Each structure stands twice: as C-alpha cells, then as structure tokens.
Amino acid sequence: MPTFDHRVANFCAGPASMPNAVIERAQAELSNWHGSGMSVMEMSHRSGAFIEIARHAEASLRQLMGIPENYRVLFLQGGGSMQFSAVPLNLLHGQADYLDTGIWSAKALKEAQRYAAAGLGNINIVASGKANGYTRVPDRTEWQLSDNASYFHYCPNETINGVALYGVPDVPSDVPLVADMSSCILSEPIEVSRFGVIYAGAQKNIGPSGLTLVIVREDLLGRAHAVCPSVVNYEQQAANNSMLNTPPTFAWYLAGLVFDWLLEQGGVEVIYQQNLQKARTLYDFIDSSDFYHNGVDKDNRSIMNIPFTLADSELDKAFLQAADAAGFLNLKGHRTVGGMRASIYNAIDLPTVQRLVEFMARFAQQHSK
Ligand SMILES: *Cc1c(COP(=O)(O)O)cnc(C)c1O
Numbered sequence: 001m002p003t004f005d006h007r008v009a010n011f012c013a014g015p016a017s018m019p020n021a022v023i024e025r026a027q028a029e030l031s032n033w034h035g036s037g038m039s040v041m042e043m044s045h046r047s048g049a050f051i052e053i054a055r056h057a058e059a060s061l062r063q064l065m066g067i068p069e070n071y072r073v074l075f076l077q078g079g080g081s082m083q084f085s086a087v088p089l090n091l092l093h094g095q096a097d098y099l100d101t102g103i104w105s106a107k108a109l110k111e112a113q114r115y116a117a118a119g120l121g122n123i124n125i126v127a128s129g130k131a132n133g134y135t136r137v138p139d140r141t142e143w144q145l146s147d148n149a150s151y152f153h154y155c156p157n158e159t160i161n162g163v164a165l166y167g168v169p170d171v172p173s174d175v176p177l178v179a180d181m182s183s184c185i186l187s188e189p190i191e192v193s194r195f196g197v198i199y200a201g202a203q204k205n206i207g208p209s210g211l212t213l214v215i216v217r218e219d220l221l222g223r224a225h226a227v228c229p230s231v232v233n234y235e236q237q238a239a240n241n242s243m244l245n246t247p248p249t250f251a252w253y254l255a256g257l258v259f260d261w262l263l264e265q266g267g268v269e270v271i272y273q274q275n276l277q278k279a280r281t282l283y284d285f286i287d288s289s290d291f292y293h294n295g296v297d298k299d300n301r302s303i304m305n306i307p308f309t310l311a312d313s314e315l316d317k318a319f320l321q322a323a324d325a326a327g328f329l330n331l332k333g334h335r336t337v338g339g340m341r342a343s344i345y346n347a348i349d350l351p352t353v354q355r356l357v358e359f360m361a362r363f364a365q366q367h368s369k
Helices: 020-030 049-065 079-091 105-117 233-241 249-265 268-290 313-325 350-367
Strands: 069-078 094-101 122-128 152-154 178-180 196-202 211-219 305-310 340-343
Touching: 020 094, 020 249, 049 069, 049 249, 069 233, 069 268, 079 105, 079 178, 079 196, 079 211, 079 233, 094 105, 105 122, 105 152, 105 178, 211 233, 249 268, 268 350, 305 313, 313 350
Parallel strands: 094 122, 094 152, 152 178, 178 196
Antiparallel strands: 069 211, 196 211, 305 340
C-alpha cells in the first residue's frame, strides 16, 4: 500500500481536498469492489451492487443530517449552478424572494430572473449586500419580504466572499426556505425540517465534482412548470430514485465513503467543533496581525472559506510562491475578489491549519519592514 506522506495541504475552494482515508479506501476497492470483479465505475446503475452502494450512501447521509422521512434525497448532476435553474423551474409560482449576500446568491438570482422574464413568475430581491462589498449579510430589519412568496432563496455560506448567515432566516413559517449549501453542507448541524429544499454541489465539502445533492420536502414535489426538463424535475427524479437517466455513479459511491468517514469521526457535531476550532485559529491569527486582514463582519465570517489580504498587495505573488514551495496549495483568492483564500472544509484537519498559521507568521516576519 502506498503511504500518503506525499499529499500536500490543499486549500482549494473546489474541487477540494478529500480525506486521506477515503482516497485510500477507494484505491483499495478500485479494481474489484467487494469481490464483484469490477470497479464501481464499470457497474450498471441498475445492478444490485450499485443499488446497494446508492442506498447505503443515502442512509448514511440521512443519519448524519437527521433527514426526516418526509424528505427525499436526490443524487443529481449539473452542479450547484444547475439548481439555480432547477429551483425556479420546480417552485416559482407568483413571487419568489431572493437574498443577495455574495457572488453565488447573485448568480442564483440572475438565473431565476431569466425564468421570471419568460413569464414563470416574479423575483423579489429581499436585500443585497452588494453595496457593502459583500462584507456582511444585510440586517434583518433591511429585508423587504414579499407577501405569499412561493419560496425564499439564500446561500448560507458564500464561498467566494467568505460571508455566512448563521441560524435559520426569519421568514414566515409557511414560506419554504431554499438554501444553496454547496460549501457548508455537513460542516455544522442543521435542522433539515426548517427547510423546503437544500442543495449542494459535492465538490466542496463532500466528494468529487459531478454530483449534486438535493434534499427536498415531499409536499414540494409536483409543482414543476411544464417546461422543466425531466432530469431536473424533482418529482420525476424522486419517483425514479435519481435514476431517471444515468446518475454520476462513481461520485455517488465516493460521497458514500465520505459519509461513512464522517460517521466514523463521530458525526456532524464532532466535525463542527473541529471546524470552529480551525476557523478560530486562523481568524485569531489574522486579527492579531497587521500584515494580514479579513474585512468580513465578525458575525458573518465563514468557518469554511476564509479570504484574507496582505497589507502590501505587492507581496501577493511572493506569498503564493512561498506557500506553494512549503506545500500549502491553492491559497489564491477568487479572481473576482483578489487576495488570498483558505478553504478549510471537513477534510482539512486542525494541525494543517496550525501549520498554515505558522507559515503565515514566518512569512510576515520575513517581509515586515
Ligand atoms: C461552487 C458553488 C456553486 C457552483 O457549483 P458548481 O457545481 O460549479 O455549479 C454554487 N453555489 C455555491 C455556494 C458554491 O460554492
């Protein structure tokens, strides 16, 4: 068996680092899954073996998140971005409310507006953080909710801006909450029963790209517009156990391995405590330094994606080069916001964050005037 000493600390926002134990297990099972004589990659999605893999992954996810019986879990393709269209196509009737807290919620909004323009309904922007440079979630007192919204869409963790909305948004209880949890699913315990739809691309905090999870409350099935493509129609996918067409089988299997790994770690509450400690370690260091800066409101700081800038941006290039050389990869911030960003999803452990902080301290010392 190979060892994994050669693996770098990968702070990429997505596709992101996966647990070593999962990579090793996938490798061990790669050519002959459980004596089947074939790789999961080669299996029919209709075979007994794959159906077992698929069911097991769903059962593990249900256990991890405490998903109630009246919710369906869909394993789809198309990424988080496909859900920007799927949500209005399945649910937009009359008004829908959108909260704009960053680049991803703005993208979701833009797609929804396309369907509004085509006559499917109206989109109301509840509030936007754009004017403040997406450094905080607009205060609840600033929100302009519509009457009888068919749903309220928001993004609890803005991956690019590092802005998070904690707790469940305060909207009327009969308005289904639709949450893009692409970069925060499984990072902290949530009460699924408070949501109508939760969706997440897998490549941030779950597994490889190509898989998108949708957790949808059963009473929201069957509301799709006639023009909604079958593959993104929640009711049809639910009726076909996410196998209306060929699902992303290998990514589904790998997600199942990650779910099992999370259960072995003690579940979401245990990983959440580690995530808090990791985030605190990095933010405390950044806040204590004149060399590094994070401009997000303290109440809205993401525990998964931590953007930061150097006081002297002339040093950005040198910082990234030194980080690469030290085995800390993908710290460059998103092209739209610049600076740096450390994505510290579940697979990044506390010692790795501590080593990053030591590196950052060393770099600051060497480059302070
Ligand atoms: C990455 C991301 C997306 C887009 O995901 P794709 O799978 O690339 O479509 C959407 N929303 C959030 C919050 C993300 O982090």
